[in-house]
Amino acid sequence: MATSQSTTGEPTPGEPDLGKPDSGKPVLGKEPEATRSPSSGAPSDAFLSVRDLRVHFSTEDGIVKAVDGLSFDVEKGRTLGIVGESGSGKSVSSLSILGLHNPERTTIEGSIRFDGNELLSMPERKLRDLRGRRISMIFQDPLTALSPFYTVGEQIAETYRRHMGANRHDAHARAIEMLDRVGIPQPKVRVNDYPHHFSGGMRQRAMIAMSLVCDPDLLIADEPTTALDVTVQAQILDLLRDLQDEFGAAIVFITHDLGVIASMAHDVLVMYAGRSVEKGTVREVLKTPTHPYTWGLLSSMPNLTGDVDVPLRPVRGTPPSLLDPPSGCPFHPRCDHAAVVGGDRCATERPVISLVDGRGAACHLAAQDKERIFLDEVRPRLG
Ligand code: SF4
Numbered sequence: 001m002a003t004s005q006s007t008t009g010e011p012t013p014g015e016p017d018l019g020k021p022d023s024g025k026p027v028l029g030k031e032p033e034a035t036r037s038p039s040s041g042a043p044s045d046a047f048l049s050v051r052d053l054r055v056h057f058s059t060e061d062g063i064v065k066a067v068d069g070l071s072f073d074v075e076k077g078r079t080l081g082i083v084g085e086s087g088s089g090k091s092v093s094s095l096s097i098l099g100l101h102n103p104e105r106t107t108i109e110g111s112i113r114f115d116g117n118e119l120l121s122m123p124e125r126k127l128r129d130l131r132g133r134r135i136s137m138i139f140q141d142p143l144t145a146l147s148p149f150y151t152v153g154e155q156i157a158e159t160y161r162r163h164m165g166a167n168r169h170d171a172h173a174r175a176i177e178m179l180d181r182v183g184i185p186q187p188k189v190r191v192n193d194y195p196h197h198f199s200g201g202m203r204q205r206a207m208i209a210m211s212l213v214c215d216p217d218l219l220i221a222d223e224p225t226t227a228l229d230v231t232v233q234a235q236i237l238d239l240l241r242d243l244q245d246e247f248g249a250a251i252v253f254i255t256h257d258l259g260v261i262a263s264m265a266h267d268v269l270v271m272y273a274g275r276s277v278e279k280g281t282v283r284e285v286l287k288t289p290t291h292p293y294t295w296g297l298l299s300s301m302p303n304l305t306g307d308v309d310v311p312l313r314p315v316r317g318t319p320p321s322l323l324d325p326p327s328g329c330p331f332h333p334r335c336d337h338a339a340v341v342g343g344d345r346c347a348t349e350r351p352v353i354s355l356v357d358g359r360g361a362a363c364h365l366a367a368q369d370k371e372r373i374f375l376d377e378v379r380p381r382l383g
Helices: 090-098 124-133 152-164 168-181 200-212 230-247 258-264 282-287 292-299 367-382
Strands: 048-059 062-074 079-083 106-114 135-138 218-222 250-255 267-272 275-281
Touching: 048 090, 062 079, 062 090, 062 250, 062 267, 062 275, 079 090, 079 258, 090 106, 090 135, 090 218, 090 250, 124 135, 124 152, 135 200, 152 168, 152 200, 168 200, 200 230, 230 250, 230 258, 250 258, 258 282, 267 282, 267 292, 275 282, 275 292, 292 367
Parallel strands: 079 250, 079 267, 135 218, 218 250
Antiparallel strands: 048 062, 048 106, 267 275
């Protein structure tokens, strides 16, 4: 069964009390109320339930294990942030939910249940009907996602007509309504503009309008603010929060930016090499992270409140090739703490994520070692 409760942000049973930094740099924006963590393992009746998802691509060089045993849940009205470096499998996972992989070159195993329906075995026609109407996606680059040959209004209206069976007049009126809803000025005029007439921020708003025109139940946002400046980014995040309040959709928010996660998500899943390495509520994961990779991600963020002389510490090394991932813990070639575990355990034995009330990390470190390392080495770096 999915999920567990954690309304206080206190360490959950079974996890070490790692303390509470008062001005930890991950807390960059308004934190949504944290009430529930994503879970994994047992089957779930969550609104979106992904279990043991494996997405492997066949290439000339071999099999790329882009996603290799991923599990998570998302409920309606909640946002799950998926964070990790490029190539960690974030976007591949979301495209699997939408059924957008090339079936000739892709092997997908596991389970993706949406509102009680298994998507991986769903006929393409039925899946196509779900896409756009009940499941929608905001892509990273609105300039390439919007067609340059049709007006913004035509593209929004066409989505509405196709999925909702509306006539042209009603679909046009709906397009204007949605442009107004996402904050496009003079929507009755701008509805007739082409994408190149819009600024980057306006195009992203238009993409959001198109994604929400059918009132989807599940919205997947893949790095929706990466290409935007910080002011427009903040506006878009505000908009998504408002729209979630209004429409009550479940949101999967993919990003490499923990600051965005802090201001946007209820729950967090940290991905590395196609797997989840840490899960919990935003408060749990960003205040008291327990996986060395999450420590590395947090330490690599700029600190706007602490000592400006403290240098940024990027995660050393590079993400592994998913053609030939490392043995044991896939993070071990980059990890500074494998020696604490001792022997060659990190290099030979793959850690599994063990969850207590939806909170946990895939790491061999003992709880007392995690606590000591976090308090003595990691937290001082976070400012
Ligand atoms: Fe580091 Fe070992 Fe934990 Fe992997 S299992 S993150 S190598 S300490």
